[in-house]
Amino acid sequence: MMTRCNATSPCAPFRAVPVSEHVYWVGAIDWNVRDFHGYATPNGTTYNAYLILADRVTLIDTVKAPYQREMLSRIASVIDPERIDYLVSNHAEMDHSGCLPSVIDIVKPQNVFASTMGVKALTDHFHMDRDITAVKDGESLSLGNMALTFAETRMLHWPDSMFSYLEADGVLFSNDAFGMHLATSERFDDEIPWPTLEHEAAKYYANIVLPYSGVVMKLLEKLPGLSWSIKAIATDHGPVWREHIDTIINRYVRWAAQRRAMRAVVTYDTMWQSTAKMAEAVAEGILAGGVPVKVMPLASNHRSDIATELLDVGALVVGSPTLNNNIFPTVIDLLTYLKGLRPQGLLAAAFGSYGWSGEGVEQVRELLTAMKAEVVGDPVKVKYVPDQPALEQCYTLGLSVAEALKARQHVES
Amino acid sequence: MKYECVLCGYVYDPAKGDPGSGIAVGTSFDDLPDEWVCPECGAGKDDFAPVE
Numbered sequence: 001m002m003t004r005c006n007a008t009s010p011c012a013p014f015r016a017v018p019v020s021e022h023v024y025w026v027g028a029i030d031w032n033v034r035d036f037h038g039y040a041t042p043n044g045t046t047y048n049a050y051l052i053l054a055d056r057v058t059l060i061d062t063v064k065a066p067y068q069r070e071m072l073s074r075i076a077s078v079i080d081p082e083r084i085d086y087l088v089s090n091h092a093e094m095d096h097s098g099c100l101p102s103v104i105d106i107v108k109p110q111n112v113f114a115s116t117m118g119v120k121a122l123t124d125h126f127h128m129d130r131d132i133t134a135v136k137d138g139e140s141l142s143l144g145n146m147a148l149t150f151a152e153t154r155m156l157h158w159p160d161s162m163f164s165y166l167e168a169d170g171v172l173f174s175n176d177a178f179g180m181h182l183a184t185s186e187r188f189d190d191e192i193p194w195p196t197l198e199h200e201a202a203k204y205y206a207n208i209v210l211p212y213s214g215v216v217m218k219l220l221e222k223l224p225g226l227s228w229s230i231k232a233i234a235t236d237h238g239p240v241w242r243e244h245i246d247t248i249i250n251r252y253v254r255w256a257a258q259r260r261a262m263r264a265v266v267t268y269d270t271m272w273q274s275t276a277k278m279a280e281a282v283a284e285g286i287l288a289g290g291v292p293v294k295v296m297p298l299a300s301n302h303r304s305d306i307a308t309e310l311l312d313v314g315a316l317v318v319g320s321p322t323l324n325n326n327i328f329p330t331v332i333d334l335l336t337y338l339k340g341l342r343p344q345g346l347l348a349a350a351f352g353s354y355g356w357s358g359e360g361v362e363q364v365r366e367l368l369t370a371m372k373a374e375v376v377g378d379p380v381k382v383k384y385v386p387d388q389p390a391l392e393q394c395y396t397l398g399l400s401v402a403e404a405l406k407a408r409q410h411v412e413s
Numbered sequence: 414m415k416y417e418c419v420l421c422g423y424v425y426d427p428a429k430g431d432p433g434s435g436i437a438v439g440t441s442f443d444d445l446p447d448e449w450v451c452p453e454c455g456a457g458k459d460d461f462a463p464v465e
Contacts, residue, residue, distance in 0.1 A: 117455045152455075155420040159454035212420065 044183030055144020065098030170231030268319030285398020
């Protein structure tokens with residue numbers, strides 16, 4: 001336990017966790033967070049920082065500002081934080097840089113390194129009166145008895161993002177890539193059940209990385225040429241990968257390709273159960289057409305869980321009531337979020353109930369088109385409460401979606 | 414013709430150039446140097462597409 005407490009080595013019981021011969025995990029576990037800028041995190045998250053005990057003691061990334069005490073305490077469990085020579089910022093987003101200015105003040109490093117875009121991003125965040133040294137793609141930094149090599153990963157998922165690779169230990173510091181929001185006391189992938197890892201990594205990819213899938217593909221094509229012998233992927237969120245390295249890389253290849261399965265999601269909101277009844281009929285139609293379907297009412301499904309389905313679902317069918325001449329607020333929330341994630345190659349359809357005017361359904365169709373989804377059939381609009389013929393129209397829309405999905409799979413296979 | 418960065422959405426407009434990178438007003442996208450990068454996200458020219 002701590003023998004002294006001060007700003008550099010706070011009174012706290014946290015310990016560093018060895019990752020490899022020279023690397024320690026010195027991050028923070030956020031057991032509390034349930035909403036990560038609009039992404040539901042029912043299992044919390046971690047902010048990972050890593051300490052390299054080389055001749056030049058190096059700290060890779062920091063943590064979200066309120067967790068500075070936890071990080072410094074973990075560092076102090078293995079070395080006096082003031083002995084840190086270098087700080088490396090792989091990613092300027094504030095969950096990894098929030099306490100950077102304060103940590104610079106406390107440990108007084110010789111130098112701070114970031115990518116070219118990272119220098120700009122950190123400057124625009126913190127307006128610090130301090131030079132940060134830009135490192136280039138492929139550049140190596142000597143830490144004395146070992147070297148750290150940098151690889152820019154622009155737009156994976158911010159302009160500043162970069163990887164750092166410690167060849168001596170085969171540790172790849174991958175910033176947010178290969179990460180997940182999962183708070184656990186376990187620090188390594190082999191200590192956590194694979195289905196949990198797969199689900200959380202997929203959710204993270206779908207909600208954070210998906211728009212930049214083209215960048216992922218280019219990077220993964222480049223990776224073998226770098227001749228890195230990766231023994232651990234030390235990401236900025238969730239566990240360190242050491243057991244399932246090839247598997248998670250292969251999952252990224254698959255997710256980046258966005259291969260679409262014979263599966264549909266029906267999502268909707270409803271005011272007086274009319275759009276809900278339509279959703280039931282659409283879903284039954286899809287199923288009757290031979291395609292499995294998942295119904296995800298917005299009243300009980302978070303936007304980020306619907307986004308997770310977009311990794312491989314073939315068709316997205318969206319229902320919205322019209323509220324005062326407009327699409328329902330929760331539906332435009334969802335579609336705005338999904339559009340930003342730029343899913344490729346989706347089939348889609350729209351439906352909804354209205355009382356008068358009925359603009360909402362047409363707005364859904366326009367938003368689906370703006371997402372570059374291929375909209376199947378005409379949107380089904382029903383005044384007030386659907387009767388049997390209206391429900392049959394919805395059922396037929398579902399059948400059409402299933403047929404279009406099967407036709408597409410047939411062409412592709 | 415304007416070109417959009419497919420990664421971050423920045424639009425290169427020849428009428429505005431890119432003064433921050435020393436690109437004069439009136440420079441067409443084709444005439445940008447090969448080493449020019451998106452001023453917002455650092456993407457190369459390959460990651461730009463014409464805006465219709």
